[in-house]
Amino acid sequence: xxSKLKTSLFFLVLWLGLPFGCVxxxxxxxxxxxxxxALNEASSRIEPAKRAENQLRLxxxxxxxxxLKYVFGPSxxxxxxxxxxxxxxxxxxESCQPYRNDCEGNDGLAGWSPFGDSVLPSxxxxxxxxxxxxxxxCHGIVAKDEAILFATANVLGGALSTMRxxxxxDILAAFNEFSPGRSLNDESAKQLLNVTQRAGEMGMxxxxxxxxxxxxxxxxxxxx
Amino acid sequence: MKxxxxxxxxxxxxxxxxxxxxxxxxxxxxxxxxGLVEGIFAKAQAAxxxxxxxxFVYLGLYGAPPRWHFDLPLFPYxxxxxxxxxxxxxxxxxxxxxxxGAPEYVTVPITRNGVTLNMPYLWSCDLPTSDGKTTPxxxxxSNMLIVRGIxxxxxxxxxxxxxLLQPNPAAPxxxxxxxxxxxxxxxxxxxxxxxxxxxxxxxxxxxGRVEVVNTSANPLARALGVFNQSREFQNSEFxxxxxxxxxVVNAALKSLSDYANSNSPGAGALxxxxxxxxxxxxxxxxxxxxxxxxxxTKYKTLIQRCGDFAAMPIEGLTNKPIPPDxxxxxxxxxxxQFRNNVAARNPDMRTLVHPDTVPNTMAAGFxxxxxxLLGGYSSxxxxxxxxxxxxxxxxxxxxxxxxxxxxxxDGWSFDEHPTGSLVSMVLNAFVFRSxxxxxxxxxxxxxxxxxxxxxxxxVGSEFSRSPNDNCNGSNHGWNAGVTSLFSGALKAPMxxxxxxxSAVLExxxxxxxxxxxxxxxVDGAKRNLAVGHASNTVAHLLRVERPMKNDSSLVTETSKGxxxxxxxxxxxx
Numbered sequence: 039x040x041s042k043l044k045t046s047l048f049f050l051v052l053w054l055g056l057p058f059g060c061v062x063x064x065x066x067x068x069x070x071x072x073x074x075x076a077l078n079e080a081s082s083r084i085e086p087a088k089r090a091e092n093q094l095r096l097x098x099x100x101x102x103x104x105x106l107k108y109v110f111g112p113s114x115x116x117x118x119x120x121x122x123x124x125x126x127x128x129x130x131x132e133s134c135q136p137y138r139n140d141c142e143g144n145d146g147l148a149g150w151s152p153f154g155d156s157v158l159p160s161x162x163x164x165x166x167x168x169x170x171x172x173x174x175x176c177h178g179i180v181a182k183d184e185a186i187l188f189a190t191a192n193v194l195g196g197a198l199s200t201m202r203x204x205x206x207x208d209i210l211a212a213f214n215e216f217s218p219g220r221s222l223n224d225e226s227a228k229q230l231l232n233v234t235q236r237a238g239e240m241g242m243x244x245x246x247x248x249x250x251x252x253x254x255x256x257x258x259x260x261x262x
Numbered sequence: 263m264k265x266x267x268x269x270x271x272x273x274x275x276x277x278x279x280x281x282x283x284x285x286x287x288x289x290x291x292x293x294x295x296x297g298l299v300e301g302i303f304a305k306a307q308a309a310x311x312x313x314x315x316x317x318f319v320y321l322g323l324y325g326a327p328p329r330w331h332f333d334l335p336l337f338p339y340x341x342x343x344x345x346x347x348x349x350x351x352x353x354x355x356x357x358x359x360x361x362x363g364a365p366e367y368v369t370v371p372i373t374r375n376g377v378t379l380n381m382p383y384l385w386s387c388d389l390p391t392s393d394g395k396t397t398p399x400x401x402x403x404s405n406m407l408i409v410r411g412i413x414x415x416x417x418x419x420x421x422x423x424x425x426l427l428q429p430n431p432a433a434p435x436x437x438x439x440x441x442x443x444x445x446x447x448x449x450x451x452x453x454x455x456x457x458x459x460x461x462x463x464x465x466x467x468x469x470g471r472v473e474v475v476n477t478s479a480n481p482l483a484r485a486l487g488v489f490n491q492s493r494e495f496q497n498s499e500f501x502x503x504x505x506x507x508x509x510v511v512n513a514a515l516k517s518l519s520d521y522a523n524s525n526s527p528g529a530g531a532l533x534x535x536x537x538x539x540x541x542x543x544x545x546x547x548x549x550x551x552x553x554x555x556x557x558x559t560k561y562k563t564l565i566q567r568c569g570d571f572a573a574m575p576i577e578g579l580t581n582k583p584i585p586p587d588x589x590x591x592x593x594x595x596x597x598x599q600f601r602n603n604v605a606a607r608n609p610d611m612r613t614l615v616h617p618d619t620v621p622n623t624m625a626a627g628f629x630x631x632x633x634x635l636l637g638g639y640s641s642x643x644x645x646x647x648x649x650x651x652x653x654x655x656x657x658x659x660x661x662x663x664x665x666x667x668x669x670x671x672d673g674w675s676f677d678e679h680p681t682g683s684l685v686s687m688v689l690n691a692f693v694f695r696s697x698x699x700x701x702x703x704x705x706x707x708x709x710x711x712x713x714x715x716x717x718x719x720x721v722g723s724e725f726s727r728s729p730n731d732n733c734n735g736s737n738h739g740w741n742a743g744v745t746s747l748f749s750g751a752l753k754a755p756m757x758x759x760x761x762x763x764s765a766v767l768e769x770x771x772x773x774x775x776x777x778x779x780x781x782x783x784v785d786g787a788k789r790n791l792a793v794g795h796a797s798n799t800v801a802h803l804l805r806v807e808r809p810m811k812n813d814s815s816l817v818t819e820t821s822k823g824x825x826x827x828x829x830x831x832x833x834x835x
Contacts, residue, residue: 094528096468127470128488164532166447169539170488181500217561223521229514236510240503248507252514257532258522 096162097262098131099123102172105259109215109250110179111188117178121171128171130162170256176254180247189215190246203242204234204249212249216259266801310804315443315806316716316749317641318436318483319631319704322461323723324423324648325676328686328736331382332694333408333746334726334777335369336761337833338379342369344763345774345835349683349729349736352383353578355588364588365597365683365733368578375754384691387576389699389707390567392560396574399698402705403755405748407824409816410831411759411779413790414725414745418737419677420460422724422793426745427644428462429797430714430809436797437642438465439806444641446540448472449463451485451507453630453645455623460585461646466807474630476623482550488637489539489547511824547639557629564703565625565696565706569615579691583610584684589733595661597733599682600653600672605656615692616654624693628700636711648675653689678727680735697721705748715750718803726777726828741765742777745796751803753823757831758816759791780834784827785814 066152097105104121106114122129162168179185191198193211204212209230213222222230230249253259287512330336331352337343344810351365381403388396410693414422428435433444441450442465450471463471483490504511515533523530567574586607587594595605608614627645634640653674658667678686701719708714722745727736742761765778779790794810801808802815803824817824 094532099664115344125488127472130468152290159465159468159470161468163442163465164535165449165469166535166538166542167449167472167488169532170447170543173536173539173543174488177500177504196414207430223517226514226517226521227516227801228508233507233510233514237503237507244503248503250512251504251519255511255536256515256522257536257814258518258526258529260532261522261526261529 099129110185113184142203320644327676329726338757410744413779561625597682606655760834
């Protein structure tokens with residue numbers, strides 16, 4: 039009788055113990071094993087907004103450089119090289135290729151280090167430094183008329199002779215130069231149209247220049 | 263005798279069924295308890311989420327100097343009671359006997375915030391301050407945690423220099439973890455004293471570090487120059503139009519950002535980074551060249567004053583001429599050996615410290631740290647210092663040939679294989695006093711800015727050293743790792759990690775104390791501390807993830823302060 043009582047008490051304690059940490063139920067009700075304190079530390083030390091931002095997978099230096107060269111053509115090459123490709127650590131992506139000598143700046147050499155990829159962010163996260171480099175590159179490139187004419191020709195199907203004040207369709211086409219296949223919501227389209235109209239007051243080329251500046255500065259395209 | 267409990271199969275099935283059904287249909291009480299637990303958990307989680315990593319400064323002494331001069335007290339909680347290796351000295355013997363001027367292990371009791379530590383003799387000295395005055399070096403221990411008795415497990419400069427910051431090659435480095443949570447424009451900076459990257463950095467989220475090299479005339483320009491070299495923004499015609507269009511462009515960017523965020527959560531933050539970047543590009547980041555020169559000169563002056571033993575003597579270290587021959591019957595060149603087969607024969611060994619011995623990387627490193635941290639530009643700066651300083655040898659001789667080399671300047675580094683004990687004591691007294699003076703200045707600035715409690719400064723090296731038995735140098739004490747931390751979060755001094763006062767690293771070594779690891783009860787077993795314990799302790803104070811999952815932190819920070827998780831330091835087997 040006494041042993042039965044002990045056994046019953048054992049299971050009762052086991053049952054009562056369930057809610058006290060042995061098994062924790064998440065909101066959805068599925069039981070999950072308690073995480074180790076280390077894992078909890080890992081996920082909880084950073085603010086929620088930061089966590090979401092950290093999960094973004096941004097393009098590295100080659101992706102960013104390729105995009106800018108593709109949109110703006112050869113006149114962008116030097117600016118892209120100096121401000122994007124040579125900043126291996128700030129921009130992230132693959133390391134320098136010593137056999138191609140593709141990083142002229144000091145930072146490039148740092149990217150190709152004895153530590154190899156251990157120091158190199160292959161999938162980079164946004165930082166103010168990286169944003170500054172891209173912003174400088176965008177401003178430096180769109181200040182050149184050749185770059186704007188090249189980009190505009192792409193949008194207009196190569197026919198600069200038909201250059202016109204950007205239409206809504208042109209704006210979407212320009213947006214898709216940076217973000218192929220993506221749609222543009224009404225509000226953003228309206229705001230971009232406003233940019234082209236205001237800049238157009240300074241000349242047709244300026245309308246395109248500030249359209250491309252805005253699209254270049256808009257960081258969404260950095261998410262491949 | 264205890265009565266065993268036996269259950270029949272029927273009883274077992276009944277009870278199992280009972281407990282299973284009970285678990286499946288949670289009672290209202292259980293649901294209430296569940297809710298409370300979840301609530302408490304969520305609240306704790308939310309509180310944690312507000313905490314960002316502390317700022318992190320890592321000062322790495324590459325080459326591994328003997329730390330017993332500075333932050334490796336052999337008997338911190340008692341007067342020197344055990345054996346000490348005869349060539350482990352913290353001051354010169356002051357008596358007038360035959361060994362006057364020989365190395366002697368002496369400590370000084372220092373009490374701060376209710377805790378008394380017996381620290382190496384150097385801690386009795388005063389430090390110069392930037393206002394031209396002096397302050398007791400002893401004050402530095404007020405917010406200091408020392409972890410000693412770390413067995414690095416194997417030898418080697420490079421791997422062990424890396425491991426303190428990145429103990430697990432598969433995991434991010436400590437400075438990488440800090441950078442992951444940082445909001446600063448240039449989250450992580452690594453300052454190297456030569457163009458050979460040796461200081462590790464690895465981020466979890468994909469943050470890159472900026473590397474600053476001492477060969478640059480202005481290291482700050484290297485770290486922040488991107489924000490000050492904006493030729494694009496100097497194209498006045500274009501930028502005038504840009505300024506006129508700013509509001510319209512920004513409205514479009516805001517709209518596009520909101521749209522991007524709806525598709526990819528977190529993308530909106532990218533626009534914030536762009537805004538911050540453009541604000542910095544417009545405002546600039548100050549006169550980097552002028553600021554660097556001012557800060558470099560400040561730290562260089564502090565260091566020079568530390569080496570001016572005449573103006574700022576250290577009783578017992580600098581108040582008497584130190585004769586070159588201190589051990590009768592011993593090779594007179596052994597303790598004075600400066601480098602392989604070359605001995606200094608200065609009549610007074612203090613004259614080794616010449617004004618030209620100023621360790622520039624130390625001054626430059628602290629200048630970079632102060633500007634980047636206090637300016638809010640970076641959250642973590644790691645500095646590698648391997649002081650190839652010049653010392654002044656008088657009447658130098660080639661030991662094996664007895665050839666005189668006369669007076670000469672010669673290079674010295676922390677890797678003291680051929681550095682005799684006397685030479686080591688003089689030069690390390692200078693270097694560690696300089697380090698302490700620079701630390702004191704940086705900490706004062708952090709306190710003024712109310713940042714010290716949110717900053718952890720770590721002094722590290724590959725390991726300490728094991729002394730030779732003939733006084734003529736020391737080897738890699740890879741089972742004698744030590745690291746010290748300074749932070750406003752540390753409310754009282756503390757030393758953790760046991761040492762072994764009969765340690766033998768190599769068969770030829772005398773069995774006596776020099777800081778080799780002794781066993782301590784940690785993680786449920788008596789063992790030497792591992793590098794993971796040290797790194798995880800730093801990680802805990804930084805509020806970042808532990809890089810080594812199998813080792814615990816040696817401290818726990820609570821609202822009351824920082825408490826040890828292991829016994830306080832002592833000698834053990």
